[in-house]
Amino acid sequence: MIKQIKSFLRPLKRKIIIIKANIIRFRNKQLNPDYFCTRNTKRCFSNTKSPNYNYEYFGENTPICCATHLYTILKDVTTVLEENDLEYFISFGTLLGAVRHGGLIPWDTDTDILITEKDKEMIFKVLKEKLSSKYLVNKDIDENIVGNILRVNLSDTNTLHIDLFTYIEEKDEIVFGYNRRFNKEDIFPLQKISFYDSDFFAPLDIKKQLETFYGKEYMKYAYKQWAYNKAKFEISDFSPAKINN
Ligand SMILES: [Zn+2]
Numbered sequence: 001m002i003k004q005i006k007s008f009l010r011p012l013k014r015k016i017i018i019i020k021a022n023i024i025r026f027r028n029k030q031l032n033p034d035y036f037c038t039r040n041t042k043r044c045f046s047n048t049k050s051p052n053y054n055y056e057y058f059g060e061n062t063p064i065c066c067a068t069h070l071y072t073i074l075k076d077v078t079t080v081l082e083e084n085d086l087e088y089f090i091s092f093g094t095l096l097g098a099v100r101h102g103g104l105i106p107w108d109t110d111t112d113i114l115i116t117e118k119d120k121e122m123i124f125k126v127l128k129e130k131l132s133s134k135y136l137v138n139k140d141i142d143e144n145i146v147g148n149i150l151r152v153n154l155s156d157t158n159t160l161h162i163d164l165f166t167y168i169e170e171k172d173e174i175v176f177g178y179n180r181r182f183n184k185e186d187i188f189p190l191q192k193i194s195f196y197d198s199d200f201f202a203p204l205d206i207k208k209q210l211e212t213f214y215g216k217e218y219m220k221y222a223y224k225q226w227a228y229n230k231a232k233f234e235i236s237d238f239s240p241a242k243i244n245n
Pocket residue numbers: 036037038043044045052063064065066067
């Protein structure tokens with residue numbers, strides 16, 4: 001019964017949020033939406049001073065400011081890992097974005113990489129040492145279902161971030177992402193894949209990886225508001241999220 005009431009109220013709540021957000025955005029409309037959030041402000045989604053406030057609820061693309069921060073964090077973190085010979089590969093939406101758009105999925109809200117559980121402590125130490133002056137490096141973020149992960153936030157205030165999920169090895173298998181199992185040769189040796197003007201490490205069998213998490217039609221269909229209404233649509237524009245170079 002409570003469940004039914006909750007599911008009845010959910011769309012209503014969403015409508016109220018959208019009405020509120022519209023009022024706030026109308027007030028902020030003279031501001032430039034492309035260059036809004038910084039490390040000293042909240043991220044656009046949760047910042048009532050932003051003309052991009054609650055953009056995900058409107059089914060809009062990630063604003064240039066947010067997308068640029070996401071790309072910069074990803075680039076900085078992977079650069080440190082590569083310089084220190086610490087293995088990683090991009091995964092989930094970040095891998096899908098690389099393959100389908102050559103960069104961030106236009107409406108993505110974070111980036112994801114995989115590291116081995118064995119390196120987790122070392123990677124935390126290295127990132128903390130190299131990036132603490134620029135970002136907030138977190139350990140043991142409890143993502144309940146997926147276990148503890150590392151996360152690097154743009155700042156204490158702006159929570160745009162990269163998640164570093166871990167995989168474990170069990171005999172010849174690599175296990176991650178809600179206990180999904182891959183053969184070692186599905187992942188290794190890693191290859192490089194281009195992402196805007198960078199190259200990042202990716203698993204060897206990209207198709208297998210993406211089909212496992214997003215189904216066989218990942219190049220054709222997308223779910224824009226994944227967290228809210230999962231509306232499926234056919235993709236016609238394959239360009240990545242706009243970033244500020
Ligand atoms: Zn922003």
